[in-house]
Amino acid sequence: MDITELSGVEIARLIKNREFSATEVLEATLYRIDEVNRYCNAFVNLDIPAARAQASRADKMLLTEAVVDLPELHGVPFTAKDLLDTAGMRSTYGSRAFADYVPEKDAVCIDRMRRAGAILIGKTTTPELAMKVTTDSLLSGITRNPWDTNLTPGGSSGGAGAAVSTGMGALAVSTDGGGSARIPAAVCGILGLKPTLGAIPHETWPFHYGNNSTISINTRTVEDLAVMFNAMAGAHPGDPWSRRQRNPVAAGKDPEIRLKGKKMLMIPAMGGNQTDQEVLEPVEGMLDLLACSGLEIEVARSDPTEFDFAMVLNLLTSNLAARVRSMTKPQQELLDPGLTPLVDGKAYQCDGVQLQQEAIQRSQLYDRVETIFRQFDFIVTPTVTARPPPADTDESQRVSINGETFGLSRWWMHLALVNMTGHPAISIPCGFIGDSLPAGLHAVGRWDSEQELLDLAALIAVLKPWMDKRPEPCR
Secondary structure (H helix, E strand, C coil), X not given: CCHHHCCHHHHHHHXXXXXXXXXXXXXXXXXXXHHHHHHHCCEEEECHHHHHHHHHHHHHHHHHCCHHHCCCCCCCEEEEECCCCECCECCCCCCHHHCCCCCCCCCHHHHHHHHCCCEEEEEECCCXXXXXXCXXXXXXXXXXXXXXXXXXXXXXXXXXXXXXXXXXXXEEEEEECCCCCHHHHHHHCCEEEECCCCCCCCCCCCCCCCCCCEEEEEECCHHHHHHHHHHHCCCCCCCHHHCCCCCCCCXXXXXXXXXXXXXXXXXXXHHHCCCCHHHHHHHHHHHHHHHHCCCEEEECCCCCCCCCHHHHHHHHHHHHHHHHHCCXXXXXXXXXXXXXXXXXXXXXXXXXXHHHHHHHHHHHHHHHHHHHCCCCCEEEEECCCCCCCECCCCCCCEEEECCEEEEHHHHCHHHHHHHHHCCCEEEEEEEEECCCEEEEEEEECCCCCHHHHHHHHHHHHHHCCCCCCXXXXXX
């Protein structure tokens, strides 16, 4: 039995049944990392001594405590995106400016994963301060797609996508500020859940009220998504958006029965963003299967979600500018050249009135999405619009859509809609582009409808299983 092919839930069950020790699971995971990571470069750093100490404690607990008293993810390895603070483990945010920073305490989501029994093994790669949707930085180098190492795994949670898809840890805590957990999920062939704004506290994000970022989850199974969501969700005073009641989710049985009669609005070009035909085809094929399973699917004749992408770019860029201008001069000198123009106020200017006008647009977009949900249960679209671009990037990076060449924003910009409105969304594997590259179906639900999104993922897993195939980049 290859432990690294198992889900986190299954690993926890085997440990509790004493079929494997937590130490054996950890060592198998570390062996897999040693075997595969040289081809993908998914990690900023590993803390192997600390992980081994945690695994040893987990094994000792099995000798003294009843199985029913053990936490749900007892002994299961997990990874954390390097934007998230981890006590005693280097947290660089993908930047040379923080290369030696070691936080004193965990982010709430990391603390809650530890309390659920999971063992943190390392930090996965991200571009500097999550500045782009490919994963490369001056600090960590280039992260590569395990299905084709010439291509990017997406970003900014590219390390999480590469790690989960190859078995270098079944569970990954990531973030999503414009598609960052869903893009890697689609192109790495795994699940990527962006929960409702505030469902999982994101107290270390500096922009509490104008928030566009969520703590997100990448796994290979719906069961793991459910367990991780339940472990991390819930109110915390550090995040004002988290302070509301919510119910736990479950992977659930009989998803076809639970979803029968639910209505989907398919928007092939959500946000005005066209999709390449070869990427659209597996999504349309999956919608045909869902229709045969009892869901009602309508294809939009026009796009009620179309929005001015400049609104998103100004929000993201102004956030980055605010952060880099708060750094010390020595830190600023270590920034990627793509960020240094933001240090100088003359190079990037966006006045307060413009930002408030775009805040009005953001509110109006929320209203339009809510109008859709008066009639439909899901909004669906392809996760990304084209094949992933090369991993070896430059400033002129492009994607090809139906024979035309476009800037990289056209690959993903429709995903930012839910970062503006706060709605939950998920990328679900739905087949392949050709024979070799995964395709993702993107579904948006009502606020706090994570259960319905997990039901949809569970049904798709029955209709077109994805766990029976994983990439082997070392071939």
